[in-house]
Amino acid sequence: MAQKLIPELLVEDNKFCPGCGHGIVNRVLAEVLEELGLADKAVGSLAVGCGCLMMDTFGTDWVQAPHGRAAAVAVGVKRVRPECCVFTYQGDGDSLAIGFSETMYAAIRNENITAIIVNNGIFGMTGGQMAPTSLPGQRTTTSPKGRDAALTGQPLNIINQMKNLPVGYLARGSVDTAKEINKVKKYIRTGIETQMKGGGYSMIEILSPCPTNWKMTLQNSLDHIRSTVRATYPLGEFVKDGERTDA
Amino acid sequence: MLSVTCAGFGGQGVLTAGLLLANVSMVYGKKITWVPSYGSEMRGGTASCHLRIGDSEILNPFFSSIDTLIAMNEESVDSFQEKVVTGGVIIANSTLVKNKTFRDDIRVAEVAATAISAELDNPRGANIVMLGAAIGATGLFPVEDFADGIDAYFGKKGRNNPLNRECFMRGAQAALDL
Amino acid sequence: MSYRLMKGNDALAEAAVRAGCRFFGGYPITPQSEILEYLSSRLPEVGGTFLQAESELSGINMVYGAAAAGFRAMTSSSGPGFSLLQEGISYIASAELPAVIVDVQRYGSGLGDIFQAQSDYHQATRGGGHGDYRMLVFAPSSVQESVDLMGLAFDKAEQYRNPCLILSDASIAQMMEPVKLPEMQEVDPDKPWAAKGKNGGDFKRITSTMYYIEDFDGYIKAKFDSMAAAEQRWENVEVEDADIVLVAYGISSRICKEAVAIARSRGIRLGLLRPITLWPFPTNAFKEVNSEVKAYLTVELSALPKLEDDVKIACEMKTPVKHFLGGANIPESSAIVEEAVSILNSREEVSWLKN
Numbered sequence: 001m002a003q004k005l006i007p008e009l010l011v012e013d014n015k016f017c018p019g020c021g022h023g024i025v026n027r028v029l030a031e032v033l034e035e036l037g038l039a040d041k042a043v044g045s046l047a048v049g050c051g052c053l054m055m056d057t058f059g060t061d062w063v064q065a066p067h068g069r070a071a072a073v074a075v076g077v078k079r080v081r082p083e084c085c086v087f088t089y090q091g092d093g094d095s096l097a098i099g100f101s102e103t104m105y106a107a108i109r110n111e112n113i114t115a116i117i118v119n120n121g122i123f124g125m126t127g128g129q130m131a132p133t134s135l136p137g138q139r140t141t142t143s144p145k146g147r148d149a150a151l152t153g154q155p156l157n158i159i160n161q162m163k164n165l166p167v168g169y170l171a172r173g174s175v176d177t178a179k180e181i182n183k184v185k186k187y188i189r190t191g192i193e194t195q196m197k198g199g200g201y202s203m204i205e206i207l208s209p210c211p212t213n214w215k216m217t218l219q220n221s222l223d224h225i226r227s228t229v230r231a232t233y234p235l236g237e238f239v240k241d242g243e244r245t246d247a
Numbered sequence: 248m249l250s251v252t253c254a255g256f257g258g259q260g261v262l263t264a265g266l267l268l269a270n271v272s273m274v275y276g277k278k279i280t281w282v283p284s285y286g287s288e289m290r291g292g293t294a295s296c297h298l299r300i301g302d303s304e305i306l307n308p309f310f311s312s313i314d315t316l317i318a319m320n321e322e323s324v325d326s327f328q329e330k331v332v333t334g335g336v337i338i339a340n341s342t343l344v345k346n347k348t349f350r351d352d353i354r355v356a357e358v359a360a361t362a363i364s365a366e367l368d369n370p371r372g373a374n375i376v377m378l379g380a381a382i383g384a385t386g387l388f389p390v391e392d393f394a395d396g397i398d399a400y401f402g403k404k405g406r407n408n409p410l411n412r413e414c415f416m417r418g419a420q421a422a423l424d425l
Numbered sequence: 426m427s428y429r430l431m432k433g434n435d436a437l438a439e440a441a442v443r444a445g446c447r448f449f450g451g452y453p454i455t456p457q458s459e460i461l462e463y464l465s466s467r468l469p470e471v472g473g474t475f476l477q478a479e480s481e482l483s484g485i486n487m488v489y490g491a492a493a494a495g496f497r498a499m500t501s502s503s504g505p506g507f508s509l510l511q512e513g514i515s516y517i518a519s520a521e522l523p524a525v526i527v528d529v530q531r532y533g534s535g536l537g538d539i540f541q542a543q544s545d546y547h548q549a550t551r552g553g554g555h556g557d558y559r560m561l562v563f564a565p566s567s568v569q570e571s572v573d574l575m576g577l578a579f580d581k582a583e584q585y586r587n588p589c590l591i592l593s594d595a596s597i598a599q600m601m602e603p604v605k606l607p608e609m610q611e612v613d614p615d616k617p618w619a620a621k622g623k624n625g626g627d628f629k630r631i632t633s634t635m636y637y638i639e640d641f642d643g644y645i646k647a648k649f650d651s652m653a654a655a656e657q658r659w660e661n662v663e664v665e666d667a668d669i670v671l672v673a674y675g676i677s678s679r680i681c682k683e684a685v686a687i688a689r690s691r692g693i694r695l696g697l698l699r700p701i702t703l704w705p706f707p708t709n710a711f712k713e714v715n716s717e718v719k720a721y722l723t724v725e726l727s728a729l730p731k732l733e734d735d736v737k738i739a740c741e742m743k744t745p746v747k748h749f750l751g752g753a754n755i756p757e758s759s760a761i762v763e764e765a766v767s768i769l770n771s772r773e774e775v776s777w778l779k780n
Contacts, residue, residue, distance in 0.1 A: 011628075039623075040622050040623055040624045040625055041622035041624070042622055043494070043620045043621065043622060045490065055630050055632065056630070059623070059628040060622075060623065060628055061620040061621065061622055061623055061628050061629045061630075061631075062620070062628070062629070062630045062631060062632070063489070063490060063493040063520075063620050063631040063632070064516075064520075064630070064631065064632035064633075065486055065489065065490075065516070066486065066512050066513060066516050069482065069483070069486040069489075069513070072450075072478070072482070072483040072484075072486035072487050072489075072490065073486045073487070073489050073490035073493070074490060075450075075476070075487050075490060076448065076450060076486065076487035076488060076489060076490020076491035076492070076493070076494070076498070077490040077491065077493060077494045077620060078490075079448065079474045079476065079487070079490075079491065080447065080448050080474060080490075080491045080494045080495075080496040080498075080614070081494045081621055084494075084621060084622050085622070101479055101480060101482075101483065102479075102482070102483050102486070105478075105479040105483060108479075
């Protein structure tokens with residue numbers, strides 16, 4: 001008889017909106033940590049945004065950082081407890097707007113941590129404002145006529161920012177199909193394995209739908225990722241074992 | 248309690264001379280404070296440090312009346328002479344301080360420190376010549392004791408140069424001769 | 426144990442290491458950079474970690490992480506950088522973690538300048554960051570006291586699980602005095618609350634404790650009330666018969682001690698009340714003061730009076746409180762004596778007010 005196995009790390013039902021991609025990423029991350037035997041050694045750092053809703057539902061040790069500063073907090077933990085599996089879990093607004101400096105400098109120093117950045121192109125928790133990752137023309141509550149790139153800049157591609165640095169592992173996945181979800185799991189696993197063997201900084205960016213703030217159905221959200229978002233944010237592994245793999 | 252100001256160009260070892268004075272004084276059981284010139288005072292290339300040396304707790308590390316001024320250059324005399332107390336001492340590096348009018352209510356020991364240190368083939372030792380003169384002129388410590396203290400200080404750092412002692416003794420002698 | 430001649434900043438750094446500090450994250454700014462320079466080589470010698478952060482924001486959050494993991498951790502800064510630390514300090518306080526922060530005060534708002542000042546008093550004692558917290562604030566007046574208070578700050582931070590502040594200034598930081606250093610202390614980082622992986626137990630959430638404590642208002646008030654009652658520290662000098670009592674902390678108190686000595690030698694009954702903790706402000710110290718005291722005179726290196734506020738509260742406005750401001754300059758001890766004398770004289774002129 002088929003059995004539905006839920007990772008023990010998911011101690012409660014998540015609190016995300018219907019159709020949100022965070023729940024999938026939580027599930028995949030929990031599976032990876034348990035499969036690698038790291039659930040007991042894991043310390044997560046999150047900050048502010050929808051991601052932090054997982055602090056009560058995802059059963060690893062947590063430290064909640066000020067908005068944007070999760071990478072700096074994770075660095076503090078990892079440097080004194082190198083035996084722990086230390087990861088950040090943040091959205092794109094948190095990690096790439098207010099936290100850009102902390103995020104980048106963790107990569108620049110090749111800190112031995114794993115960053116998980118869930119990119120839904122918007123500030124979710126505060127109600128759908130423009131994020132650094134919002135696409136040109138994207139309507140948000142602070143760009144009601146669509147993002148004007150001439151005024152607010154082009155969408156921020158964090159992998160392009162990081163891929164020339166001496167980091168351990170960089171990949172971008174998406175949760176818009178089952179196939180891509182499986183790849184996300186592989187990417188997270190590789191990122192965490194990179195950390196645990198001392199291979200340096202690993203970052204996995206995950207494209208994720210926000211039907212609530214995109215004001216789309218779930219299906220339209222997933223189609224939108226496939227048809228539009230992926231063009232700006234191509235999927236795949238970009239750095240592996242410290243070597244560029246995309247060139 | 249003695250209030251000492253040590254001043255000169257940056258690079259003349261002014262702070263080091265003050266540190267030596269502080270360290271040896273400490274080793275011989277004195278209470279001391281050492282305050283470097285700092286902030287806006289540092290501009291203009293003049294360096295100075297200000298020491299208080301005494302037998303009981305130093306209350307205030309700052310002072311405006313100087314008992315002993317170690318002046319490595321002319322600017323130092325210009326800046327600090329007026330602050331020297333009546334009966335106080337100025338040790339002036341006469342290689343660089345020339346044709347200077349000194350107040351007549353203070354004792355002045357003019358010592359050609361830069362020339363002496365060059366003559367002893369220890370050009371960076373002018374500050375130690377000046378320190379020798381200061382110890383000789385003030386009698387703060389027996390000269391030989393202080394020279395031992397300098398040896399011990401540099402010895403601890405693993406870089407004792409016997410020429411330092413020679414510089415110190417020449418400075419002390421020059422002051423005693425005056 | 427023999428004396429060692431040390432600069433205030435170096436002494437703070439060495440004392441932190443000896444108190445078991447094993448993590449430092451911070452950013453250079455004059456006049457505290459020697460703390461970073463010292464620890465960059467010293468911490469690795471004892472198996473600790475020194476990290477020069479990309480900003481003070483990052484540095485304080487690294488400290489937050491290391492403290493969350495159970496280790497004694499510290500950062501230091503000055504003026505503009507101290508402002509940047511406030512966000513992180515508020516978070517550390519809200520998460521009830523121990524940490525030590527050093528502010529080596531410099532002059533002025535904005536960029537200001539690098540020379541000594543005591544202008545950060547309100548920021549240091551009123552919280553600085555947002556929300557409901559206090560820090561124990563220790564104000565050393567000598568290099569030796571910098572050493573002694575550093576050890577105490579780490580112990581108290583852990584006892585109360587609350588960040589503690591050492592409020593130094595450029596003059597104490599840059600001057601040298603002989604110090605005696607304490608023995609090296611090893612501290613167990615495996616606290617029951619430390620984030621180190623749940624290891625078969627319940628998972629730990631280090632965040633604002635308000636989410637998990639019932640009647641948080643009452644709880645947090647009781648916490649800071651107990652600190653306020655138990656942690657007042659001060660030194661009183663000749664206050665029992667003083668007509669005027671100077672109130673000064675840190676470097677100003679050194680100048681005031683000389684002023685008291687000068688005044689006493691002239692038969693003027695001057696005393697000094699020196700707060701060692703600025704929060705809690707040592708209100709108990711005022712009970713030792715001559716009940717007939719004519720006035721308090723606060724002395725601080727600040728362009729605006731700040732300490733005065735706390736003295737007015739402590740003496741419940743029953744005694745006149747005057748201020749003497751050093752501003753950007755180190756005041757002469759004799760000028761302080763003159764100010765006290767002039768207050769005494771003017772008090773006599775208006776003594777009819779008492780009738």
